[in-house]
Amino acid sequence: MSDIVFLAASFAFFFVAVLYVYGCQSLKGGGGNA
Amino acid sequence: MTANGWLQIALFFALLLLAAKPMGLYMARVYERKKTWLDPVLGPIERLLYRMTGVDASAEMRWTEYGAAMLIFSCATLLLTYAIERLQHAIPLWNPQHLAAVEPYLAWNTAASFTTNTNWQSYVPESTMSYLTQMVGLATHNFWSAAVGMALAIAFIRGISRRESKTLGNFWVDLTRGTLWVLVPICLVYALALVSQGAIQNFKPYDTATLLEPQTVTAPGADGKPVTTTVTTQTIAQGPTASQEAIKMLGTNGGSFFNANSSHPFENPTPLTNLLEMLSIFLIPAGLCVTLGKMVGSPGHGWAVFAAMSVLWFAGVATCYWAESQPNPLLHGVNQRVAMSGAAQSSGGNMEGKEVRFGVANSALFATVTTDASCGAVNSMHDSFMPLGGMVPLANIMMGEIIFGGVGSGMYGMLILVIITVFIAGLMVGRTPEYLGKKVQAYEVQMSMLYVLIFPLVILGFAAVSVLIPAGLSSLSNHGPHGFTQILYAYTSSAGNNGSAFAGLNANTHWYNSTLGITMLTGRFLMIVPMLAVAGSLATKKIAPESLGTFPVNSTLFTVLLVGVIVIVGALTFFPALSLGPILEHLLLRSGISFA
Numbered sequence: 263m264s265d266i267v268f269l270a271a272s273f274a275f276f277f278v279a280v281l282y283v284y285g286c287q288s289l290k291g292g293g294g295n296a
Numbered sequence: 297m298t299a300n301g302w303l304q305i306a307l308f309f310a311l312l313l314l315a316a317k318p319m320g321l322y323m324a325r326v327y328e329r330k331k332t333w334l335d336p337v338l339g340p341i342e343r344l345l346y347r348m349t350g351v352d353a354s355a356e357m358r359w360t361e362y363g364a365a366m367l368i369f370s371c372a373t374l375l376l377t378y379a380i381e382r383l384q385h386a387i388p389l390w391n392p393q394h395l396a397a398v399e400p401y402l403a404w405n406t407a408a409s410f411t412t413n414t415n416w417q418s419y420v421p422e423s424t425m426s427y428l429t430q431m432v433g434l435a436t437h438n439f440w441s442a443a444v445g446m447a448l449a450i451a452f453i454r455g456i457s458r459r460e461s462k463t464l465g466n467f468w469v470d471l472t473r474g475t476l477w478v479l480v481p482i483c484l485v486y487a488l489a490l491v492s493q494g495a496i497q498n499f500k501p502y503d504t505a506t507l508l509e510p511q512t513v514t515a516p517g518a519d520g521k522p523v524t525t526t527v528t529t530q531t532i533a534q535g536p537t538a539s540q541e542a543i544k545m546l547g548t549n550g551g552s553f554f555n556a557n558s559s560h561p562f563e564n565p566t567p568l569t570n571l572l573e574m575l576s577i578f579l580i581p582a583g584l585c586v587t588l589g590k591m592v593g594s595p596g597h598g599w600a601v602f603a604a605m606s607v608l609w610f611a612g613v614a615t616c617y618w619a620e621s622q623p624n625p626l627l628h629g630v631n632q633r634v635a636m637s638g639a640a641q642s643s644g645g646n647m648e649g650k651e652v653r654f655g656v657a658n659s660a661l662f663a664t665v666t667t668d669a670s671c672g673a674v675n676s677m678h679d680s681f682m683p684l685g686g687m688v689p690l691a692n693i694m695m696g697e698i699i700f701g702g703v704g705s706g707m708y709g710m711l712i713l714v715i716i717t718v719f720i721a722g723l724m725v726g727r728t729p730e731y732l733g734k735k736v737q738a739y740e741v742q743m744s745m746l747y748v749l750i751f752p753l754v755i756l757g758f759a760a761v762s763v764l765i766p767a768g769l770s771s772l773s774n775h776g777p778h779g780f781t782q783i784l785y786a787y788t789s790s791a792g793n794n795g796s797a798f799a800g801l802n803a804n805t806h807w808y809n810s811t812l813g814i815t816m817l818t819g820r821f822l823m824i825v826p827m828l829a830v831a832g833s834l835a836t837k838k839i840a841p842e843s844l845g846t847f848p849v850n851s852t853l854f855t856v857l858l859v860g861v862i863v864i865v866g867a868l869t870f871f872p873a874l875s876l877g878p879i880l881e882h883l884l885l886r887s888g889i890s891f892a
Contacts, residue, residue, distance in 0.1 A: 265400055268378065
């Protein structure tokens with residue numbers, strides 16, 4: 263059971279991290295110039 | 297402190313200075329895919345690897361693709377290591393001690409630890425990991441995680457040097473070339489050098505030695521009552537140590553083959569290996585300063601960054617050496633200073649937790665180097681340092697592992713702080729900041745601040761929760777400020793991907809294994825993403841010609857400003873926490889108060 267939890271948690275973390283990549287990219291459009 | 301001690305510290309720095317330039321120029325050639333003397337041997341292997349994996353070496357990646365490839369690779373290797381740890385009992389290969397499967401929480405923590413280049417170890421390696429797990433599960437990560445860090449640093453440098461480009465290179469090519477051209481060749485020679493000095497390399501079952509004097513040991517039995525036994529033999533662990541030791545230091549990994557880490561004579565047998573091990577921690581990070589200067593076309597900028605790192609390194613080692621040269625005031629009764637100064641040339645000082653072969657100077661230098669970089673190997677126990685001596689490793693990590701830093705991670709972490717420095721300098725003179733001709737605008741500053749803020753958030757958040765709940769406090773060996781420092785150090789070391797420990801905390805619990813694992817993953821990957829975003833954004837910009845208003849980033853003024861920004865952003869973020877830990881402990885110790 264623990265194995266499934268840790269496998270799922272690992273996948274979830276990296277999935278969120280990939281989403282975070284594209285989230286950071288999407289912020290680029292909204293940023294103004296300093 | 298002694299002249300001998302200072303001389304050894306000066307020798308270390310002189311050798312580092314000599315090695316940095318050739319190493320940096322070589323790495324620049326490797327990553328710019330220029331000819332090197334290893335091409336005839338490694339070129340065919342590289343092409344074969346690309347054919348086998350279907351990698352198009354000429355394809356370029358945007359920062360998002362580069363980041364996604366890195367995350368997918370890291371996820372796959374994390375799961376591979378987890379599987380090996382959980383199945384090691386079922387694989388008959390290279391498990392002569394018939395060690396059992398690693399428990400799930402510990403296996404996950406260790407997989408996250410080695411994937412992130414942290415190498416935090418909540419376990420005793422020689423009684424937990426089979427030779428197969430040590431080599432295939434862990435040592436391979438030492439190469440991969442180091443090569444990933446170097447690839448990311450090179451991607452950032454390309455972001456600075458390229459003009460109006462949408463891409464940062466190819467992650468798979470950078471990963472392969474860093475491993476084949478840099479890490480593997482050096483480790484081959486390095487491991488043989490360690491063997492020549494006495495480090496072991498074998499696959500034998502553990503030896504058993506008969507003690508000259510039997511020892512009587514009293515320990516709690518199964519029913520909790522004390523049981524006294526007489527011990528007549530000692531198990532002496534064996535294994536393929538030298539091969540793991542080489543990449544452990546060169547890749548700033550720090551995860552040891554034996555629990556005693558680099559204080560174990562099989563890992564670090566002589567003063568020469570001690571010097572080599574310290575040098576190899578800084579070799580690639582120092583070389584990357586030269587690589588930066590070469591690739592961006594401003595060697596002076598690379599040396600200015602090197603100078604900032606050197607100033608902070610020296611401040612750390614001088615403070616640590618001074619603190620550890622003091623005797624513990626609570627041991628005046630046994631007159632430790634006299635006891636430790638039996639020989640006229642002996643330094644005295646705090647020898648608790650130190651290997652007598654290395655003494656105070658080399659322990660302080662090793663502790664500073666291993667925490668300036670994100671290595672985490674130790675040749676002395678940081679938990680036993682004097683409060684201010686122990687604060688140095690902690691503060692080094694808190695500054696973001698950018699004082700030379702981890703392989704690659706130190707360079708890109710430092711470059712984020714360079715961006716912030718240039719931004720602040722721009723604010724001071726009231727013009728749009730430029731970094732090597734590229735305008736630093738809102739997006740780069742937002743992403744840089746995201747990078748900077750994640751680090752204290754994860755450290756202080758988990759440390760605060762841990763001091764409030766029984767699961768966090770139950771495995772502490774000390775109370776009061778020292779116990780707080782043990783918890784703070786664990787999360788700082790994990791978020792900084794350092795891996796060294798204030799060993800008084802038993803972290804092999806469900807709470808620490810899971811939260812430290814999350815901290816390591818967050819401290820690595822959630823900081824890499826905004827860093828790559830900055831690199832990707834910089835790559836798209838034009839390079840403006842220098843003018844009178846351009847802030848020169850190859851000057852002494854730049855170095856001074858950069859050091860100031862690092863100290864303010866890094867150290868002062870954590871000053872309240874440090875004042876509750878080592879600073880308070882120092883003051884109480886001076887008043888004669890300690891905490892058991």
